[in-house]
Amino acid sequence: MLGRMRRMFAVPFIAALLGGGVVANRRLRERMQQAADEAGLTVLYPSLPLCTDNAAMIACAGYHRLARGELTSFEIGADPGLPLDRALPERRPA
Numbered sequence: 001m002l003g004r005m006r007r008m009f010a011v012p013f014i015a016a017l018l019g020g021g022v023v024a025n026r027r028l029r030e031r032m033q034q035a036a037d038e039a040g041l042t043v044l045y046p047s048l049p050l051c052t053d054n055a056a057m058i059a060c061a062g063y064h065r066l067a068r069g070e071l072t073s074f075e076i077g078a079d080p081g082l083p084l085d086r087a088l089p090e091r092r093p094a
Contacts, residue, residue: 015042021053 016036022028023045036043045051061084065072070087082088 013041015044018043018045019051021051021055024048024051 016032018032029045032043032045065087068087072088076082076088
């Protein structure tokens with residue numbers, strides 16, 4: 001896996017840094033370490049308490065919006081720039 005990645009990039013690398021909530025998966029860590037060993041690479045990842053994702057933050061923001069009586073249509077779609085600190089603008093269907 002990592003050997004394949006090494007061949008894909010024009011710039012050679014000797015280490016892979018993993019991050020995010022998925023890195024808390026022990027089986028993924030084991031497989032990545034095995035692949036790194038086979039490819040002669042170093043794999044780095046944070047300690048388990050630091051392997052988090054944004055799910056808790058988004059759930060908390062949603063809780064506070066709901067507590068204020070804010071509701072959002074399911075048609076809103078994915079938008080990484082949606083504000084968390086103020087109500088969403090009204091969006092009219094096209």
